[in-house]
Amino acid sequence: MSTTTTRPRGTASAVRPRRSWPNGSRRRPNLLAGAGSLLWLAVVGVPLYALLVATFQRSENYTSEGPLAPPSDPTLDNYATAIENGLLGFVLNTAVVTLAVVAIVVALSATAGYAVVRSRTRWTHGVFRAFLLGLAIPSQAVIIPVYLIIVEMGLYDSLTAIVLPTAAFALPVCMLILVGSMRDISEELYEAMALDGAGSVRTFLQLVVPLSRPGLSTVAVYSALQAWNGFLFPLILTQSHDKRLITMGLFEFQGEYRVDVPGLLTAVVLSTVPLFIVYLVARRSLVAGLMGVGGK
Amino acid sequence: MRALPQNRPARSGSAPAAPAPSSPRRARSVRQVGRPGGAWALPALLYFGMFAALPMVLVAYLSLTSWGGLGSPRFVGLENWSRLAGDPVMHNAVWLSLVLTVLNWIVQTPIALLLGVWAAGPQRNRAVLSAIFFLPLLLSSAAIAIIWRAMLDPNFGPLAWLGPRLGLGSVDVLGGSTSAFAAIVFVTAWQFIPLHMLLYQGGARQIPASLYEAARIDGAGMLSSFWHITLPQLRHTITTSSVLMVVGSLTYFDTVLILTGGGPGTDTTIVPFLMYRAGFRSWELGYASAIAFTLVVVATVIALLLVRFTGFGTMRSTREGM
Numbered sequence: 001m002s003t004t005t006t007r008p009r010g011t012a013s014a015v016r017p018r019r020s021w022p023n024g025s026r027r028r029p030n031l032l033a034g035a036g037s038l039l040w041l042a043v044v045g046v047p048l049y050a051l052l053v054a055t056f057q058r059s060e061n062y063t064s065e066g067p068l069a070p071p072s073d074p075t076l077d078n079y080a081t082a083i084e085n086g087l088l089g090f091v092l093n094t095a096v097v098t099l100a101v102v103a104i105v106v107a108l109s110a111t112a113g114y115a116v117v118r119s120r121t122r123w124t125h126g127v128f129r130a131f132l133l134g135l136a137i138p139s140q141a142v143i144i145p146v147y148l149i150i151v152e153m154g155l156y157d158s159l160t161a162i163v164l165p166t167a168a169f170a171l172p173v174c175m176l177i178l179v180g181s182m183r184d185i186s187e188e189l190y191e192a193m194a195l196d197g198a199g200s201v202r203t204f205l206q207l208v209v210p211l212s213r214p215g216l217s218t219v220a221v222y223s224a225l226q227a228w229n230g231f232l233f234p235l236i237l238t239q240s241h242d243k244r245l246i247t248m249g250l251f252e253f254q255g256e257y258r259v260d261v262p263g264l265l266t267a268v269v270l271s272t273v274p275l276f277i278v279y280l281v282a283r284r285s286l287v288a289g290l291m292g293v294g295g296k
Numbered sequence: 297m298r299a300l301p302q303n304r305p306a307r308s309g310s311a312p313a314a315p316a317p318s319s320p321r322r323a324r325s326v327r328q329v330g331r332p333g334g335a336w337a338l339p340a341l342l343y344f345g346m347f348a349a350l351p352m353v354l355v356a357y358l359s360l361t362s363w364g365g366l367g368s369p370r371f372v373g374l375e376n377w378s379r380l381a382g383d384p385v386m387h388n389a390v391w392l393s394l395v396l397t398v399l400n401w402i403v404q405t406p407i408a409l410l411l412g413v414w415a416a417g418p419q420r421n422r423a424v425l426s427a428i429f430f431l432p433l434l435l436s437s438a439a440i441a442i443i444w445r446a447m448l449d450p451n452f453g454p455l456a457w458l459g460p461r462l463g464l465g466s467v468d469v470l471g472g473s474t475s476a477f478a479a480i481v482f483v484t485a486w487q488f489i490p491l492h493m494l495l496y497q498g499g500a501r502q503i504p505a506s507l508y509e510a511a512r513i514d515g516a517g518m519l520s521s522f523w524h525i526t527l528p529q530l531r532h533t534i535t536t537s538s539v540l541m542v543v544g545s546l547t548y549f550d551t552v553l554i555l556t557g558g559g560p561g562t563d564t565t566i567v568p569f570l571m572y573r574a575g576f577r578s579w580e581l582g583y584a585s586a587i588a589f590t591l592v593v594v595a596t597v598i599a600l601l602l603v604r605f606t607g608f609g610t611m612r613s614t615r616e617g618m
Binding site: 033034036037040041043044045047048050051062063064065066067068104107108109111112114115116118119120121123124127130131133134136137138139140141142143144145146147148149164165167168169171172175200203204228229230231232236247250251254258259260261264265268271272275276279287 | 331332333334335336337339340341343344346347348349350351352354355358369407410411413414417419425428429430431432434435436437438439442443444445446447449451452453454456457458486489490494543546547549550554568571572575576581584585588589591592595596598600
């Protein structure tokens with residue numbers, strides 16, 4: 001009996017083609033592709049280099065020295081000015097919103113994902129379908145009713161107003177990621193938990209959560225990105241200066257700093273530092289999370 | 297979505313095998329223990345319903361009202377819709393959105409595909425370059441639009457330095473209607489090609505090397521292998537990536553707002569931006585809802601096609617390749 005359960009699995013994985021690049025599979029270096037990749041390196045790299053160089057440039061020298069030359073008189077003044085102008089306050093607001101969004105999304109998608117994968121209740125499949133349909137709904141399309149709902153709830157111009165819809169619109173992708181990773185938990189483990197007399201709460205906490213950790217971290221990173229880089233909800237649902245998130249702060253800077261391009265670009269660079277740190281620390285989860293962003 | 301009906305029977309089919317030695321009744325009870333009830337999905341469902349599903353219904357109703365943001369919406373029937381049907385700005389916006397979507401696809405797909413296939417290969421400098429190519433993904437759409445707005449500023453940006461040196465004088469890219477539109481195509485390509493490159497990289501890594509070896513033995517060259525193996529093998533990835541690009545084209549609102557403000561005139565006013573302008577600049581929220589509902593319908597059709605034809609199973613396997 002036990003062989004019937006293991007054999008199909010064994011043959012399946014044996015038949016499934018494994019990816020491997022034997023040394024000889026591509027003998028010649030592909031010059032054309034190499035040249036193309038260097039061209040793209042220029043398209044991506046030159047603006048990013050110009051961005052970085054500009055932040056150390058004095059704005060009065062910017063148009064005369066040119067965007068690519070290293071500053072003759074480098075300075076950190078731009079960074080000091082950006083911080084004086086309240087950039088850190090925007091970062092703090094954004095951090096609060098991001099944490100709240102991640103907490104809501106992780107809690108809701110984990111419990112719902114568990115139900116979709118394991119529940120015998122018929123309508124949970126309908127739930128999953130409903131979430132999948134939500135995948136392609138752009139937040140712009142429903143911003144007006146969301147605005148109405150937030151105003152009716154008396155939450156207009158608060159950080160909560162940004163958190164609630166941001167988390168809701170992150171849910172479909174997160175459900176997709178989590179259901180995928182929870183499906184990989186084997187039936188035998190669930191049965192072992194059941195034989196042990198574990199109820200659904202214990203199974204969830206001791207089996208499902210630990211074993212879907214990669215999925216959960218992807219979900220956390222994805223929803224954090226949505227919150228950190230979100231623009232529309234802060235734009236429409238808040239107005240006062242002390243409720244500004246980082247993207248809106250940059251937008252506001254842009255209005256005030258038309259003439260000070262280095263100052264503006266410094267604010268942009270500073271706003272990206274936290275994500276850059278995440279990139280260095282957790283590249284894998286970030287890449288997976290960004291693949292989810294593609295769904296929006 | 298396809299994975300759902302396929303996976304379930306396979307799992308539950310293998311389930312009875314394991315605890316078989318004991319009596320069938322006991323096996324069934326064991327399988328029932330620890331199953332979550334539907335209530336586990338309820339919080340997420342209610343929450344999503346409140347802030348995402350309800351608004352989709354509400355936007356349809358609001359499109360039948362006149363509402364200035366204060367007070368409550370007043371029912372006006374199909375007034376907004378007949379106005380929308382005859383609005384030249386809307387016609388232009390639909391046309392521009394269509395052109396933008398097609399141009400985005402034409403520009404982004406070949407570059408992303410070639411870069412992705414290249415990045416999946418074994419070159420030595422690949423890891424370093426891929427890490428650099430990834431960097432635009434760390435920036436928000438707002439940040440990217442702000443960077444390019446600054447870079448293209450005719451008076452205070454790099455163009456003020458570059459223009460005279462190229463003998464062009466003052467170059468106002470965002471001031472001309474064709475060049476402003478081209479700028480949006482370029483900036484969105486700069487922003488999104490890295491993402492699609494990752495998709496293609498994942499897809500290309502799934503292609504078994506044995507296919508290439510067989511082709512090599514048959515004397516196929518590089519181009520021929522690319523044409524007869526790589527492209528057909530990537531067809532699911534191409535579908536997924538194309539659908540994402542099309543849906544994505546409905547969301548370029550922030551890029552347009554920051555980069556061109558829909559201008560010059562209305563020459564870069566695509567549908568989502570027109571919706572924003574009507575709603576939150578002119579405060580004609582009923583009319584803006586009609587525009588928004590058009591977006592909902594288009595997006596839903598695309599979503600249905602997405603779930604129907606691409607099957608998210610392919611997307612999962614793409615991610616596993618990372």
